[in-house]
Amino acid sequence: MHSDETRPASEFWDELYGEREQVWSGKPNPALVSEIETVAPGRALDLGCGEGADALWLAQRGWTVTGVDISGVALERAARHAQEAGLEDRTVWLHRDLAEWQPDAEYDLVSAQFLHSPLEFPRERVLLTAARAVAPGGLLLVVGHADFPPWAQHAHEGERAQPPTANELALALGLPEDQWTVEARTSEGREATGPDGQKAILTDAILKARRTA
Template sequence: MTDTAPRTPRPTMPVPTSTDTAQSYWEGFYRGWEPPADWVARANPLFVREAGALPAGTALDLGCGAGGDAIWLAERGWRVTAVDVSATVLRRAAAAAAEAGVADGIEWQEHDLSRSFPDGVFDLVSAQFLHSPVAGVGEREAILASAAAAVGPGGTLLVISHAGWPSWFEEPPLDFRLPTNAEVLSVLEAGPGEWAVDTDEVLTRELTGPTGEVGTRDDAVLRVSRLPH
């Protein structure tokens, strides 16, 4: 798979300070990057591949960033709740949704998901590249457990994660582990309900690096559906 067009902000993630919280880190990250005038929030192609066949309903997008996925869903009739910890990126995403003519289809909510979680049950719960160098031990797993609990009967949980660093890095640029699909599945197995595994794969895609070089990166795709009983 090739994904060389810019989709979301791609500055290098800074090393967090010892006092950074999720809110201070991600707010600083987004304030430190001003999108160019011609920049457009685009949906992740892997997300489109996985969500494209689902019938429109209600969706929860966790760590929505610049809003490309939420806007894509709203354009296809979904009613979306989109969540991020950064007020700056939520403002930008809301402006992009208004520009795309789908402001009414998306509710933007500011949460640090390690502290609060949106109310409701959804047909699709999505966590796309929900990685954070300031997340504490077990924090991502707890968020994913809440995400699973928010999937209604017959609904879908779609978790796409980086499974490795871009090939142009000789050393990991940040000191945090990238999760595996098996770890996400073990979170689901520890919770209530039964799940069918629809997609469980790791694939390598091409992408453009900071100085224009083409490299590769591995991503892990996990799509599961809650059995309707």
């Protein structure tokens, strides 16, 4: 599928999800699991939740989760998976464009897993908006590609050929040191499978920030 920046982003993502019955693996992202598995549950916000695997993993561990995505097709699947798992009471699904949406609540965890787009997308501004929704003592967890997968169709992040490192993202967000404790690192390699079964070893850029005030 080729991107067309003249049409609404919602149409692009609905078409992508509509091309197959399941786009993603259905498993939670490994970095989310490793970073959050031992964190006491509370209220979580999952940005770009897609088909809901991360949100459902959190809900299964006692979190109350709000999943937000621009694709209604993806959200229908997420809601169905939540119903099948008996997690309707722990999940809320919002059909929103993150480029325009403003959270109206605070969360103990704000998670943005691979919030990349082949379309023009104000990622840093969206993440700054999300950071303001983190409750005191809560976490902001941003995980992205350290290098784009070989099956990526085109450069993401505007005209950048490479995504920002975790340190670059931390600098761009400029979270005040007197209000945040920030960890930025690159993960070890992990096996990944592309949409057509391609195999690759990928590394992730992980930004984990705890709001201290």
